[in-house]
Amino acid sequence: MDFGFCLSPSSHVKMDSVDLTTFNRLKETNPDVNTCIACGSCTATCTAGNFTEMSFRRILLMLQRSKEEEAKKMIQRCMLCGKCTLVCPRGINIRKILLDITR
Amino acid sequence: MIVEGKQKIWADYQKDIPDDHYFYVRSCIRQSFWPASEVTFLDIVRNKLGKDFYENEYHTTCGGIAYHSDSIPQETAMTIIARQFALMHESGYENYVCSCITSFGLYTETLETWHEFPELEAKIRQYLWDSCKKEFAKPKYLAHASDMIYKFRFDIAKQMKFPLVNVKTGKPLKVVEHIGCHYSKMFPSKGFGGAEYPHVLVGMIEAWGGEVVDYPERRHCCGFGFRQYFVQGNRGYSESNTYKKFESMEPYEPDLIITNCPGCPYFLDRWQYVIAEQTGKTYGKNGYGIPALTYEEVAGLVMGYDPWDLGLQMHQVAIEPLLEKMGIPYDPKKKYQGVNGKDLGQPQCPSCIKSV
Amino acid sequence: MKENIIIIGGGAAGMEAATQLQKLGLTPVIIEKSNALGGHIAQWDKLFPAFHNAKDVVSKMFDNVKDIKTYLNTEVTDIQRNADGFHAVLSNGEAIDGKAVVLATGFDLFKAERKQEYGYGIYNNVITSLELEKFFRTRKDERINNPKKIGFVHCVGARDVKVGNTYCSKVCCTTALKQACEMKEVFPEAEVYTFYMDLRMFGPGYEDLYLKTQKDYDVKCIRGRVCEVSEDMDGRLVIKAEDTLFGKPLRMTLDLLVLMCSMEKNKSIDKIQQQLGVENNSDGFMQNRDMYLGMNDSKQEGVFVAGTCTAPKSLPDTIGEARSVAVEVFNYVNNK
Numbered sequence: 013m014d015f016g017f018c019l020s021p022s023s024h025v026k027m028d029s030v031d032l033t034t035f036n037r038l039k040e041t042n043p044d045v046n047t048c049i050a051c052g053s054c055t056a057t058c059t060a061g062n063f064t065e066m067s068f069r070r071i072l073l074m075l076q077r078s079k080e081e082e083a084k085k086m087i088q089r090c091m092l093c094g095k096c097t098l099v100c101p102r103g104i105n106i107r108k109i110l111l112d113i114t115r
Numbered sequence: 116m117i118v119e120g121k122q123k124i125w126a127d128y129q130k131d132i133p134d135d136h137y138f139y140v141r142s143c144i145r146q147s148f149w150p151a152s153e154v155t156f157l158d159i160v161r162n163k164l165g166k167d168f169y170e171n172e173y174h175t176t177c178g179g180i181a182y183h184s185d186s187i188p189q190e191t192a193m194t195i196i197a198r199q200f201a202l203m204h205e206s207g208y209e210n211y212v213c214s215c216i217t218s219f220g221l222y223t224e225t226l227e228t229w230h231e232f233p234e235l236e237a238k239i240r241q242y243l244w245d246s247c248k249k250e251f252a253k254p255k256y257l258a259h260a261s262d263m264i265y266k267f268r269f270d271i272a273k274q275m276k277f278p279l280v281n282v283k284t285g286k287p288l289k290v291v292e293h294i295g296c297h298y299s300k301m302f303p304s305k306g307f308g309g310a311e312y313p314h315v316l317v318g319m320i321e322a323w324g325g326e327v328v329d330y331p332e333r334r335h336c337c338g339f340g341f342r343q344y345f346v347q348g349n350r351g352y353s354e355s356n357t358y359k360k361f362e363s364m365e366p367y368e369p370d371l372i373i374t375n376c377p378g379c380p381y382f383l384d385r386w387q388y389v390i391a392e393q394t395g396k397t398y399g400k401n402g403y404g405i406p407a408l409t410y411e412e413v414a415g416l417v418m419g420y421d422p423w424d425l426g427l428q429m430h431q432v433a434i435e436p437l438l439e440k441m442g443i444p445y446d447p448k449k450k451y452q453g454v455n456g457k458d459l460g461q462p463q464c465p466s467c468i469k470s471v
Numbered sequence: 472m473k474e475n476i477i478i479i480g481g482g483a484a485g486m487e488a489a490t491q492l493q494k495l496g497l498t499p500v501i502i503e504k505s506n507a508l509g510g511h512i513a514q515w516d517k518l519f520p521a522f523h524n525a526k527d528v529v530s531k532m533f534d535n536v537k538d539i540k541t542y543l544n545t546e547v548t549d550i551q552r553n554a555d556g557f558h559a560v561l562s563n564g565e566a567i568d569g570k571a572v573v574l575a576t577g578f579d580l581f582k583a584e585r586k587q588e589y590g591y592g593i594y595n596n597v598i599t600s601l602e603l604e605k606f607f608r609t610r611k612d613e614r615i616n617n618p619k620k621i622g623f624v625h626c627v628g629a630r631d632v633k634v635g636n637t638y639c640s641k642v643c644c645t646t647a648l649k650q651a652c653e654m655k656e657v658f659p660e661a662e663v664y665t666f667y668m669d670l671r672m673f674g675p676g677y678e679d680l681y682l683k684t685q686k687d688y689d690v691k692c693i694r695g696r697v698c699e700v701s702e703d704m705d706g707r708l709v710i711k712a713e714d715t716l717f718g719k720p721l722r723m724t725l726d727l728l729v730l731m732c733s734m735e736k737n738k739s740i741d742k743i744q745q746q747l748g749v750e751n752n753s754d755g756f757m758q759n760r761d762m763y764l765g766m767n768d769s770k771q772e773g774v775f776v777a778g779t780c781t782a783p784k785s786l787p788d789t790i791g792e793a794r795s796v797a798v799e800v801f802n803y804v805n806n807k
Contacts, residue, residue, distance in 0.1 A: 013392050017351040019358055025714060027723035039689075046685045050694065050716045073717045076691075102682075116702055120584065120593035311587040331701040331709040366704050 142215030151426030211254035220297025276419035279325030282442035295376025332363035339378030404432030482510020484778025485575035491797030581628030618726035629733035640733035
């Protein structure tokens with residue numbers, strides 16, 4: 013029967029069932045993925061981030077919140093210019109991590 | 116779960132509530148959703164408990180639906196309320212009790228607003244005089260009707276014929292309690308037990324022999340939310356909230372849901388049908404749903420009222436499995452007969468949730 | 472002649488103030504309401520940021536005050552100002568006179584059950600930061616049963632208008648990270664989450680602790696306040712919070728939830744404080760004369776304040792204040 017409406021999928025993150033395989037693999041070779049303090053410097057300066065939704069800070073979160081496909085799609089915006097790595101106050105090797113995620 | 120912790124909170128949120136002489140006002144939507152609930156309430160307090168509860172045929176809606184869906188301004192809602200208070204005053208009563216949670220929330224909000232902004236109260240006084248030539252007095256005490264049943268729960272237990280116990284197993288029924296948001300979420304101190312662990316329905320369940328189910332989404336809203344429901348395209352939000360609650364309570368296998376709001380039992384009942392149609396899923400045993408009843412209906416059942424006189428045929432979810440669990444006799448033939456014995460005809464039965 | 476200085480409170484501030492006053496040639500007398508000196512810090516296992524044993528610090532402080540006259544299990548029941556200073560009546564029936572009074576009455580831990588939504592005292596596996604510290608000391612707490620998932624809630628009773636505490640309690644952020652690391656040491660397989668609003672790493676070595684918490688201990692810091700806790704069928708805790716950096720609400724099941732309770736002023740001193748005419752500030756702590764140059768003076772002559780009776784403070788802050796109050800008292804007595 014068509015009621016003219018339907019159940020909305022819940023938007024909350026189900027932390028109990030998050031798949032961390034990719035993030036954990038990344039962490040083995042790049043322990044600094046854990047050290048992001050979400051300052052936003054990477055996004056503010058990002059060549060792509062000023063025209064698209066590209067945000068490295070969010071990519072790291074997406075990998076930990078069941079949004080891996082979206083993260084991989086977002087990475088395609090990256091131009092590998094390296095400015096993010098230059099500005100990161102925690103010294104995270106962002107350019108390398110972005111390459112490692114898609115590998 | 117440490118019950119003593121809850122008991123401490125319950126002791127902190129008690130109200131000193133007068134036990135007699137109330138001006139009673141009905142709920143506009145409860146009268147059509149669950150027509151026997153208010154009749155049963157008045158019968159219990161007046162004839163079974165011997166109290167003075169007066170109602171006046173001139174009272175109207177409180178305006179809560181229109182106020183909450185933004186079709187009237189607050190001043191209009193307050194003037195409607197002022198008129199109800201005037202009727203109470205003219206009838207010689209000082210204690211006011213309402214059947215509806217939305218009304219209770221709105222009355223409380225209005226009284227608190229007048230307390231903070233006396234100039235607004237003066238303005239409403241003038242509006243009421245200009246429009247109706249009436250003067251009002253604020254109630255000395257404002258109660259919700261579930262507060263009354265809570266207060267009299269042990270007196271009701273004394274007259275109990277069918278406790279909330281499964282007669283086949285001898286075990287207490289597992290009962291989910293669901294409180295209307297506007298009972299205590301806006302003003303926690305106005306509700307028995309406060310907002311996080313309300314005691315108003317828990318007290319009834321325990322006094323009548325049932326076992327309370329406390330499940331993770333207990334505090335979640337049923338999803339009625341006026342604007343979510345009134346616009347057809349938004350109803351998915353309303354249904355989804357109810358769905359979230361049922362998914363969370365399902366593992367506890369509740370026998371019954373008891374509510375104190377007009378909207379909650381309606382949506383907890385009807386959405387079970389919609390969810391069943393859309394997903395094929397039902398939450399009771401053997402393709403049935405979980406009955407969602409009003410507190411008056413539950414009080415009536417335990418006191419031995421006839422299920423059909425209580426209007427339980429108005430629920431989408433079939434009540435019969437619960438009646439059998441409680442050992443309450445009923446005549447299936449009378450389910451769809453009017454009070455005059457006339458056959459009202461059978462409703463169309465849904466395909467995915469059992470209705471008989 | 473040696474001058475009596477009445478010190479109310481035998482915690483870190485009271486002990487350290489007494490030690491310094493004695494070195495300055497005065498006669499401090501410590502009045503402590505409980506049965507032992509040491510205050511809250513004596514209940515602590517390790518200190519942030521570098522995991523020093525609290526016991527090492529506290530036992531040195533005990534050693535420093537061993538020759539100082541101390542009343543235990545004793546409260547001041549009445550205090551009056553007279554021409555020579557102050558006359559205090561004690562709960563043991565004795566009375567003492569002093570030239571000056573130092574209020575070093577410390578703090579009370581916020582009663583976690585007041586935040587009803589967290590279910591402390593209702594759900595078995597919700598504990599406080601103090602109880603966790605006791606577990607680290609004793610390794611005994613039946614609620615801590617090899618937890619696989621552990622959460623810490625920051626700012627419980629702090630930065631919260633609803634409970635009347637709008638202030639930051641200062642030390643809870645660093646304590647949470649310290650305790651999160653220690654839980655990882657005890658339960659290496661556990662996932663540990665902290666729920667914070669801002670991480671306030673204000674002292675030397677604190678930011679290093681934060682980095683270590685993330686990198687070496689793999690503790691996940693989620694920016695968002697837990698708003699509701701409930702229990703599932705297995706008695707595990709279900710929490711709701713928003714991951715505000717991700718912009719979505721989240722739900723998570725935990726085996727243990729630790730509430731980082733804030734500091735509130737110790738209210739058992741209210742009557743004496745009133746007799747001395749010392750007011751409270753807007754946070755409910757004692758008001759000092761001036762935030763910069765008069766932080767150890769109350770507005771009443773001869774009445775001094777030190778430690779967490781004026782605001783939440785770390786142990787180094789408290790010790791610093793205790794030392795400076797000694798100088799203030801010394802100057803006051805000598806210039807009188």
